[in-house]
Amino acid sequence: MLRSIDCRIEADSELDDLQAKFREKIKGRRFLFVLDDVWEESNPNWETLGKYLTKGEPGSKVLVTTRSTKVAEVSGGALRSEACTSIVEPYHLKGLSEEESWNLLVRKALPREVLRDPQVQEIGKQILEKCDGVPLAVSAIASVLADSKDPKTEWPSFLQKGLSSILKGEEDPIMSVLLLSFNHLPSYMKNCFIYCKLFPKGYEFDIKMLVQFWVIHKYIETEDEGFDCFKTLWGRSFFQEVVMDDLGNMSTCRMHDLMHDLVDSMGGEKIMRSSDSICLENISLTTCHLAITGDRNDGSREDYYGDHEPGNPCKVRTLICLKNLSNKELKQICRNFLRLRVLVIIEGSNSECNASSLDASLILSSVHKLKHLRYLGLGGSGGEKIPNSVATLVNMQVLKLVDFWRLKELPRDIKTLVNLKHLELDSEYVVLNHVPKGIGELKFLQTLSTFVVGKTVGAGLDELKGLNALSGKLTIEGLAHANTPREGVYVLKEKLYLQSLVLDWGRDCDRDVDGVTLLSTRDEGMLEMLWPHSNLKSLMIRGGGVYQGAKLPNWLSGLTSLVEFSLIDCKRFEYLPQLHQMFSLIKLTIQNCPLLKGISHDGDGGVYQGAKLPNWLSGLANLVEFSWIDCKRCEYLPQLHQMSSLKKLTIKKCPLLKDISHDGGSGVYQSAKLPSWLSGLANLVEFSLIDCKRCEYMPQLHQMSSLKKLTIQNCPLLKGISHDGYHGDYNSMENSATKEEDDNWPRFHCLSSLCIKGCPMLTRLPTFPTLEGELQLDNVSLAPFARTIKMKMRRGGVDYLEGYSYDDTNIHPLLPPPSASSSSALIHPLSNLTKLALSDMDDDLESLSHHDFKNCLISIQDLTIEQCGRGVKLPGSLCSSIYLIDIALFRCKMVEYLPPLHELPSLKMLTIADCPNLKGCWWKKQQGNNDESSYHDYYNFDPSMEEEEVVKEGEEATEEDWPHFLRLSYLSIRCCPKLTRIPLFPTLEGGLLLEKTSGQALVRTMKMKAVVVAAVPHHHVDSQQHSATTATTTTTSPSSSLRTALVAPLSKLKEMIIAGIDDLESLPEEGICNLTSLQEFVIWECPRLASLPPAMRHLTSLPSLRVNDCEKLTERCKEEDWPNISHIPYILLNYKELQNLGTEVFLFSSAIYYAIQSLLTKLSFFPPSCMDRRATMIEAARCYALPLL
Known part of the structure; x- marks a missing residue:
C-alpha cells in the first residue's frame, strides 16, 4: 500500500519505519485504497491495518476484492471496529449471464x-x-x-x-x-507457458525477450514460430493486456492472476522463483531455471551463492536476477553457474532498483567462462569497453546491454560470434566510436540497434549489404565519415524486415566548409545510396548540422508504408517534396531546417518560393502528430481543419510566423478574429506554440473540446485569444473589461496542464479552472490566473466543476473559514491543481484575492516561486495546502518574511536561494499547542511590528521554544545572509545544504534534545457502534487521540554541506553525536570554525569528510583534531590545494578520483541555480584527480 503511494519507498526498510511512513503519507488526506485479490484471513492483521487508516480524512474509503468469503467477513469486521464510520455489505460479483x-x-x-x-x-x-x-x-x-x-x-x-x-x-x-x-495445449506450448513461472505475479513481460528465451531452450525452433505461439496463448487467455508499440508490434503483456496461480502449481523444482535471497545449497539438483525476484537482506552475506562441490555442479540453465546484487554476489555467478544458457541481471519492475548502479564489468570480465551461454542481458555501468574475451562465446545468440552510457567499443573480434542474432544496445546515451570490422559476416544477425561509422577504423557501410535479416530498428551514425557506396550498390534496399531507420550524419565533425558544393553532392549521393525497402514504417534523417545536402532523396515519395517521418538538423534543405502519397503517415516532424522556404506544389511540380506551406499538407488525413520547429523562414501555415485525426500540434521557433490561412482565399487572414475551422480540431489533445516572435493572435482554443495540454513560450507580441463579441483592438477590449464580462469569460473545459513563458502581453486567455497537473507562469501577466481564481462555480449548474466542496465541517486547519456568502454548493477552480510554478512576474502576488486564492489552491503538492513579489511578504495563501511536499523559492529580492511553513504537515523538501533580504518565517510567540493556525494572523501581519510577535534574539529561549518542521527531509538554503529566523529541522533524512547564510538555525537544531515525530494513531471503540456481519467497502474517520515517538534530531541525516557560514564558530558536541546516519560531511569556507569536537569519534559509519578553504579548521584537523577524524576512510583537506596541485595535499585514501567524484555527484539536492557551479567542480575533479591515481 505504501509503495502505491510513493514508489521511491525502499522495500527493505524496517517495519516500524514503513508503518511510520504510511501514517505520514495518509495523514490529513482523503484516500481511496483498492486492495485487489486479497487472501489475508488473519483478523489481528486487519485490525492493525484499521488502526493505521484512522489518520485519513473523513470520507476516505477502502475497497477490498477477494475470492474468499472468509476474507470479506474478517476484513469487514476488523475495519468496522477500528476505522470505519460506515460499512457497505459485501457485493458478490455475479458472473456472466x-x-x-x-x-x-x-x-x-x-x-x-x-x-x-x-x-x-x-x-x-x-x-x-x-x-x-x-x-x-x-x-x-x-x-x-x-x-x-x-x-x-x-x-x-x-x-x-x-x-x-x-x-x-x-x-x-x-x-x-x-x-x-x-x-x-500442444506440448511445446505447455513448456513455453510453464517457463513463465520464473516471473512474479503482476510482472510486465517483454514479449520479444520471452520468445527469445523459448527459442534458446529449444521449446520452439524459430522466433517467428515463437510469436505465433504467443499469439495462440494470448488468444486462449493465457496472457492479457498486450501493449503495441508505435509501429504496431507486440511489445509487453501481463498474465492474469488466476493464470499465474495455475503456472505456479506446475514445473515442480525444475523451475524455481525466489522472493528472497537464495543460497546454492538450497537449490535442488533438478533445478534448471532460477529467478531471484525478491530483495536481498542488505547484501551483507559474503557467501551469497557459496561454492558448489566440484563433483556436484550446478545444473541451472537460466538465472534471472530482477534485483540488484552486490559485487561479491556478482563474482560468484561465473564461478558456480557454469551451465547457464540464459543470464539476465537487470532491474525489475520496482522503481527503486536502478540498473545504472550495477557494476556490470564484474560480469563481463569473467563471463567467458560460461561456454554454453546463449543469452546475456545486463543493465548498468560496464565501462568503456566490452572485453574481447566475450567474443569467445561462440554459442551467443542475444547480447543485450541496457544503460551502458559509457560504452565506446564493442569486442574487436565480434565476427567470431557466428550465432549472434540480436545485438541490442538499449540506451540513447551509448556513444560508440565505431563498429568493429567483420560484423558483416554475422549472417544470422536480426537486431543491430546501432551501426557507427568510425573516422579511421571500424566497419564501413558495405558491411551492411549482406545483413538482410535485420529487422526492427537500425540507427546508422557517423555518416559524415563514411565512404559513399559504389554506384548502384544500395546497402539497405533488400532489408524488407527493417521497420525503423535513423540516418545520422553525426555531430562535431571536422568538414571542409570551403568545399560545400562538393560535400553537398557527396551527401546527396550518399543519401540516394541508402535507399530502404518500401516496407519501412519510420524514417528519421538527422543532419547533425553537418549534412550539406539541399534536397531529399528521390526514393522518399515511394515509401507508401511510412508511419513516421522526421527531418532534423538539415540546415541547407530548401525544399520539401510532396508527401501526400504517404497515406499512412501518422507523425510528421520538421525541425531546425532554417533555409526551408517551400514545398513542392500540388500541380506543376514546381516549388513555392514564398513562405506559405501548400494546402496539400492538410490532406494528410491520418496525421495524428505534427511538429514544425525552428523553420525560420516560415510565415504562414496552411488550413489544418481537414486533419480530423490531429491530436498534437507543435509550432516552435518560427520567428516570422504571423497568422494562419483563412477559409476562403489564397492569401492570409490579418485581423484579430481567426478562422472558424480551427475549432474543428476536435481531437486535438496537445498544442504547443514556442518561439514565434511575430505571432499576435491565437485561435479560439477553448472550442477544442479535447485539448488537455497547452504550451505557449517566448511569443513576446502575443496578446491573446479572440473573445466572442470582441474582434477588434485588444487595447479597447482590455479597457472595457467589466465584472459582468469576467463572469461570462470563455474557459477551457478539460485542460489539465498549462505552461506559459515569455509572453508579457498575453492577457486575454480563457480561464482554466479544470487544471489537475501543472501550471507554469513565467514572465507573463497575472490577469488570466487572477481571473480564473475569482470564478464562481456551483454544483448542478451549467458551470459545474469537479472539485473541493466547502462547508462548516470540511475545512482544513490551515485555511481561513469561507465568507458568509459561501455555501456548501460552491466549487472553487484550480482545487485539483498539484503543481504550480510562478517566475519573473511583474505583478504583485499580494494583489490577488486572499479568500478566493486560498480556497482554490488546496491540492498543491509542488510549489516553485522565482523572481516574484514586490512586497516584503510572500502571500501565505500560495503555500497553505496541507498536501504541499516541495517548496522552492529563488531570487525573490524584496521578500523579507515567509508564512509559517512549519505548520505544513506534508512538507518534505524546502529550497531557498538568492533572497538577500529574507529574514525568516513568521510565527506567533509561544503559540504552544494552540489549535489556531498562525496562517490566520500572518494574513494581517504588519512587518513593522514583528518584534512584538516573534521570539527576539535577546530573550531567554531554549531550542524547544522554537517551532520545527514536522516532516522535512531535504533543506537547501543558499545566499540568504539575513535569514536567521527559521523553524528548526530535526527530522531531516536526505540532505542539508547551508551556504552563505546564518548558522544559528543549525546550531539550535543540533542542540535539541529530542523531537516528536510520526504520530501513531490511538483509538477508542464506541461501544454503541452499530454492528454488522461483513464489509468490503469502509469509510474511515480520524482518531481523537494520538501517540507520539521521540527521535534524536538529525539522527537520520545522510548528507550535510555547510559553506560560507561566517557566524559559525563551533558545532555542538551533543549534536554531532546524533549524526549516526551521516554519509557525506562537507565544510567549505567557514573562516571562524576552528575545530571539530571529540564527538566526531562516535561517527563510526561516516565514510567521507571534506574540508575546504577553512584555514583554522584545516590546521586543527592535521594536528590536534586528527584523532577525532582518523577513523574516517576518505578525508580530503583543502580542495584548492588539490586543484592547484600544491605540495601539501592531505588525502588518506588511494581512491582519490572516487573521493572527489563521490562528493560531487551525490549532491542531488543542489537547486537549479547551483548547477553551473557543480558542473565546473566535476570538470575540475576530473582534470586534477585522474593524473594523481
Whole structure:
C-alpha cells in the first residue's frame, strides 16, 4: 500500500519505519485504497491495518476484492471496529449471464455455418453451465472447443469425458477449467507457458525477450514460430493486456492472476522463483531455471551463492536476477553457474532498483567462462569497453546491454560470434566510436540497434549489404565519415524486415566548409545510396548540422508504408517534396531546417518560393502528430481543419510566423478574429506554440473540446485569444473589461496542464479552472490566473466543476473559514491543481484575492516561486495546502518574511536561494499547542511590528521554544545572509545544504534534545457502534487521540554541506553525536570554525569528510583534531590545494578520483541555480584527480 503511494519507498526498510511512513503519507488526506485479490484471513492483521487508516480524512474509503468469503467477513469486521464510520455489505460479483456467456463462446469458438444448429447450441450451453459465468473460464473453454473440426460429434464427447472427468471432485472448478485449457495445449506450448513461472505475479513481460528465451531452450525452433505461439496463448487467455508499440508490434503483456496461480502449481523444482535471497545449497539438483525476484537482506552475506562441490555442479540453465546484487554476489555467478544458457541481471519492475548502479564489468570480465551461454542481458555501468574475451562465446545468440552510457567499443573480434542474432544496445546515451570490422559476416544477425561509422577504423557501410535479416530498428551514425557506396550498390534496399531507420550524419565533425558544393553532392549521393525497402514504417534523417545536402532523396515519395517521418538538423534543405502519397503517415516532424522556404506544389511540380506551406499538407488525413520547429523562414501555415485525426500540434521557433490561412482565399487572414475551422480540431489533445516572435493572435482554443495540454513560450507580441463579441483592438477590449464580462469569460473545459513563458502581453486567455497537473507562469501577466481564481462555480449548474466542496465541517486547519456568502454548493477552480510554478512576474502576488486564492489552491503538492513579489511578504495563501511536499523559492529580492511553513504537515523538501533580504518565517510567540493556525494572523501581519510577535534574539529561549518542521527531509538554503529566523529541522533524512547564510538555525537544531515525530494513531471503540456481519467497502474517520515517538534530531541525516557560514564558530558536541546516519560531511569556507569536537569519534559509519578553504579548521584537523577524524576512510583537506596541485595535499585514501567524484555527484539536492557551479567542480575533479591515481 505504501509503495502505491510513493514508489521511491525502499522495500527493505524496517517495519516500524514503513508503518511510520504510511501514517505520514495518509495523514490529513482523503484516500481511496483498492486492495485487489486479497487472501489475508488473519483478523489481528486487519485490525492493525484499521488502526493505521484512522489518520485519513473523513470520507476516505477502502475497497477490498477477494475470492474468499472468509476474507470479506474478517476484513469487514476488523475495519468496522477500528476505522470505519460506515460499512457497505459485501457485493458478490455475479458472473456472466447465460446470454453473455453464449455470445463470448460464439465469438471465440463457433464457426458461423454451425451457429444456428440447435444440437450444437444445446451442447454448448451445457458446457457453459460448468464455467459458472467466469469470463476467463469461458474464454479458456472456448479456446479448447475452437480446435474442434466437427462440433456436432466432438463437443458431446468433450462434455461427457473431458470436462466431467476434470471437474469431478474438485473444490475449485474455475482452476480446473483453466487446467483443462492447459491440457489441450500442444506440448511445446505447455513448456513455453510453464517457463513463465520464473516471473512474479503482476510482472510486465517483454514479449520479444520471452520468445527469445523459448527459442534458446529449444521449446520452439524459430522466433517467428515463437510469436505465433504467443499469439495462440494470448488468444486462449493465457496472457492479457498486450501493449503495441508505435509501429504496431507486440511489445509487453501481463498474465492474469488466476493464470499465474495455475503456472505456479506446475514445473515442480525444475523451475524455481525466489522472493528472497537464495543460497546454492538450497537449490535442488533438478533445478534448471532460477529467478531471484525478491530483495536481498542488505547484501551483507559474503557467501551469497557459496561454492558448489566440484563433483556436484550446478545444473541451472537460466538465472534471472530482477534485483540488484552486490559485487561479491556478482563474482560468484561465473564461478558456480557454469551451465547457464540464459543470464539476465537487470532491474525489475520496482522503481527503486536502478540498473545504472550495477557494476556490470564484474560480469563481463569473467563471463567467458560460461561456454554454453546463449543469452546475456545486463543493465548498468560496464565501462568503456566490452572485453574481447566475450567474443569467445561462440554459442551467443542475444547480447543485450541496457544503460551502458559509457560504452565506446564493442569486442574487436565480434565476427567470431557466428550465432549472434540480436545485438541490442538499449540506451540513447551509448556513444560508440565505431563498429568493429567483420560484423558483416554475422549472417544470422536480426537486431543491430546501432551501426557507427568510425573516422579511421571500424566497419564501413558495405558491411551492411549482406545483413538482410535485420529487422526492427537500425540507427546508422557517423555518416559524415563514411565512404559513399559504389554506384548502384544500395546497402539497405533488400532489408524488407527493417521497420525503423535513423540516418545520422553525426555531430562535431571536422568538414571542409570551403568545399560545400562538393560535400553537398557527396551527401546527396550518399543519401540516394541508402535507399530502404518500401516496407519501412519510420524514417528519421538527422543532419547533425553537418549534412550539406539541399534536397531529399528521390526514393522518399515511394515509401507508401511510412508511419513516421522526421527531418532534423538539415540546415541547407530548401525544399520539401510532396508527401501526400504517404497515406499512412501518422507523425510528421520538421525541425531546425532554417533555409526551408517551400514545398513542392500540388500541380506543376514546381516549388513555392514564398513562405506559405501548400494546402496539400492538410490532406494528410491520418496525421495524428505534427511538429514544425525552428523553420525560420516560415510565415504562414496552411488550413489544418481537414486533419480530423490531429491530436498534437507543435509550432516552435518560427520567428516570422504571423497568422494562419483563412477559409476562403489564397492569401492570409490579418485581423484579430481567426478562422472558424480551427475549432474543428476536435481531437486535438496537445498544442504547443514556442518561439514565434511575430505571432499576435491565437485561435479560439477553448472550442477544442479535447485539448488537455497547452504550451505557449517566448511569443513576446502575443496578446491573446479572440473573445466572442470582441474582434477588434485588444487595447479597447482590455479597457472595457467589466465584472459582468469576467463572469461570462470563455474557459477551457478539460485542460489539465498549462505552461506559459515569455509572453508579457498575453492577457486575454480563457480561464482554466479544470487544471489537475501543472501550471507554469513565467514572465507573463497575472490577469488570466487572477481571473480564473475569482470564478464562481456551483454544483448542478451549467458551470459545474469537479472539485473541493466547502462547508462548516470540511475545512482544513490551515485555511481561513469561507465568507458568509459561501455555501456548501460552491466549487472553487484550480482545487485539483498539484503543481504550480510562478517566475519573473511583474505583478504583485499580494494583489490577488486572499479568500478566493486560498480556497482554490488546496491540492498543491509542488510549489516553485522565482523572481516574484514586490512586497516584503510572500502571500501565505500560495503555500497553505496541507498536501504541499516541495517548496522552492529563488531570487525573490524584496521578500523579507515567509508564512509559517512549519505548520505544513506534508512538507518534505524546502529550497531557498538568492533572497538577500529574507529574514525568516513568521510565527506567533509561544503559540504552544494552540489549535489556531498562525496562517490566520500572518494574513494581517504588519512587518513593522514583528518584534512584538516573534521570539527576539535577546530573550531567554531554549531550542524547544522554537517551532520545527514536522516532516522535512531535504533543506537547501543558499545566499540568504539575513535569514536567521527559521523553524528548526530535526527530522531531516536526505540532505542539508547551508551556504552563505546564518548558522544559528543549525546550531539550535543540533542542540535539541529530542523531537516528536510520526504520530501513531490511538483509538477508542464506541461501544454503541452499530454492528454488522461483513464489509468490503469502509469509510474511515480520524482518531481523537494520538501517540507520539521521540527521535534524536538529525539522527537520520545522510548528507550535510555547510559553506560560507561566517557566524559559525563551533558545532555542538551533543549534536554531532546524533549524526549516526551521516554519509557525506562537507565544510567549505567557514573562516571562524576552528575545530571539530571529540564527538566526531562516535561517527563510526561516516565514510567521507571534506574540508575546504577553512584555514583554522584545516590546521586543527592535521594536528590536534586528527584523532577525532582518523577513523574516517576518505578525508580530503583543502580542495584548492588539490586543484592547484600544491605540495601539501592531505588525502588518506588511494581512491582519490572516487573521493572527489563521490562528493560531487551525490549532491542531488543542489537547486537549479547551483548547477553551473557543480558542473565546473566535476570538470575540475576530473582534470586534477585522474593524473594523481
